[in-house]
Amino acid sequence: MTKFRSNVAVQCGINPAIIAEYLWYLLMNETEGDDACNRHGHHWCRCSARMMTAEFPFLSIPMAKRAIKVLSDRGYILKGCFNDDRFDHTNWYAFTGYGEKMMEAWWTVNE
Numbered sequence: 357m358t359k360f361r362s363n364v365a366v367q368c369g370i371n372p373a374i375i376a377e378y379l380w381y382l383l384m385n386e387t388e389g390d391d392a393c394n395r396h397g398h399h400w401c402r403c404s405a406r407m408m409t410a411e412f413p414f415l416s417i418p419m420a421k422r423a424i425k426v427l428s429d430r431g432y433i434l435k436g437c438f439n440d441d442r443f444d445h446t447n448w449y450a451f452t453g454y455g456e457k458m459m460e461a462w463w464t465v466n467e
Contacts, residue, residue, distance in 0.1 A: 358412065364458055368430055371415060372423040375408060376432060379449050380459050395438055398450035402439075424449075432458060 358374055365373035382401040393400050405420040415423075424447075427433045432455035436448045451459065 361459060361461075363461060364432070367458075368426050368432070369423070371419055372426040372430075372432075374412060374415070375420060375423040376427055376455070376459065378408060378411060379403065379433065380451070383449075383451065395436070395448075398434060400436065400438065400448040400450045402446055402448050404446045427455070431455065 358377075360370065360373035360377045362373075364376050368376070379401060382403060383399055405417045405424070408420040409415050409417055412420075424433070424435065428435055431452055434450045434452055436450070437445060438448050439446060
C-alpha cells in the first residue's frame with residue numbers, strides 16, 4: 357500500500373502527493389550533517405524520475421516529472437542541480453517552508 361498525505365493530495369493530486377511523500381522520506385532519512393545535502397539554507401536530496409518510477413512502477417517517467425512540476429509550481433518543493441559532474445543532470449529537491457508545514461501538518465492532525 358502506498359502512503360501519502362491527504363492534505364497534499366487534495367491540493368496537488370494523488371501522484372504529486374505520492375512523490376512528495378517519497379521525497380520527504382528521502383530527506384528525513386539522509387544524514388543531517390552531510391555538507392553535500394545542505395545548500396542555500398535547505399536540506400536537499402538527489403533523485404531522478406527514473407528512481408521514482410523504480411520505487412513506484414505504476415508511475416511512468418512523464419507522470420513523475422509532471423508530479424514534480426506540480427509540486428514545484430505550487431510552492432511545495434525547490435529543484436536544483438548540485439552535481440560535481442557536468443554531464444550528470446540528476447535533480448536535487450528540497451522542501452520550501454510551506455511544503456514542510458504541509459508535510460508536517462498531517463502528522464499533527466492524525467497522530
